[in-house]
Amino acid sequence: MNIYDIAQLAGVSIATVSRVVNDSPRVSEKTKNKVRAIMDENGYTPNVFARGLGLDSMKTIGIMCPDVSDAYMATAVAHLESRMHEHGYDCILCCTGYEQSVKEKYVSLLLAKRIDALIMVGSVYAGSGDSDSLIQYVRDAAKTVPVFLINGYLDNENVYCAYGDDYKATFDVTSQMIERGRKRILFLCDSHSYSATQKLEGYEAALKSHGLPVLGDLKLYVKNKIHSVRDILLERRDLNFDSVVATDDGLAVGAIKYANSKLLKIPEDLCITGFNNSALSICSDPELSSVDNKVEELCNLTISNMMKILHGNVEEVPRDSKIPCKLIKRCTTDF
Structure with missing residues (x-):
């Protein structure tokens, strides 16, 4: 049982469940009582995502990328790790390759480490649009922790995307x-x-x-x-x-x-x-x-949004963040 399940049973958003856990005055007493009753019935213990920066936080973020030798991904991972250290977080990096079974295996491995959030670097994790089953493991992970996708878009609750146009x-x-x-x-x-x-x-x-x-x-x-x-x-x-x-x-x-x-x-x-x-x-x-x-800009945006969510400010973070790209003109174009 996780925060996603509680939200579904109560007929509210995961943001509302998070606010109930934090006893936010922005939620009515009627809704609080309803959500708390469902949590009690199902033996739900709020994790760090539900409580913000709670005492059970591992202060660890999972990062997945297909190939860290790729220049784009290496730049992204290095920048993400540096920014996370500024906020007092460590990271666990998994280089998954492109095989579906390996990507799913590493998601399970990271979740077992009780990470506070999962960052996926690369549009390969958003699928190719031809099979929804290939991204179901990402949707499942988002039921447990907030998932941040860099350089791709996936429309799913608790999945936050930052990508260039x-x-x-x-x-x-x-x-x-x-x-x-x-x-x-x-x-x-x-x-x-x-x-x-x-x-x-x-x-x-x-x-x-x-x-x-x-x-x-x-x-x-x-x-x-x-x-x-x-x-x-x-x-x-x-x-x-x-x-x-x-x-x-x-x-x-x-x-x-x-x-x-x-x-x-x-x-x-x-x-x-x-x-x-x-x-x-x-x-x-x-x-x-x-x-x-704009890989560094995407990474900065991702870390900023992640910190807001881990502090319980879910409603402040958009799930779809698209930024403009820019052509850097050198010697191979005549326009």
Whole structure:
């Protein structure tokens, strides 16, 4: 029995249950008595989430990410851990990979450690929109502790999402390429995650809004390995493209290496944009124009919201926080 169950039985929100536990004057005596009676009937003992910073807090936050060697995720995890230490919290990090069974296993492991909250870094935890069963374990975790999702969106009570507006960023970049005369824009992607799907939809919407067809042969899914991208593009002689929209900087750098191998001028012959504004964008030659999806801002927002919730101020925190991205223009674009 958890706070989510008590809220359902009482016909109130989990925020109301939290206020009852904290004896908030904002709840009527009638509702307090009703909720307390249900808690007594079911032998419910409030945990730290229900009581705010109660005595049984482990002062520990669980963090999950698929791959900490990924530049975006490494930056996010490092920033989250630093901010949590400022608030007196420790963290337990689990690198889950992408297998469904492993992700579910690590959620169970972290919950068994009596964590105060769970942070999931990466849109892979939001699913891909094709199967609700793949995200049921996240919904189940939210019945026990507040869950914070970075770089993805999942509509569920007690799940708080902070993510960049990937759709608009990709729509804007693609539109600017078209307005500079580009007609065949290659979309390079390495997954079907929530974030990748938003980028794809932005890309397709831009093509349609400018009267260009959406062509399947200009949507290429490849592993996010720089040399692999270069080699695949060199092998695909059937591909005809004058620009590249990549969903990650690694993919975009692979496209730069392809262009260098073909002696193409950048951006005159081939215009290229990446995503994440990582260190790769300034290590490449030429330096890469890349969308900054504000990872540190998302982490700061997540920690701020988490502290409010752990102090019992659930009603102050929105579950859907979307922030604008920004293209950092360097040498691979001419707009």
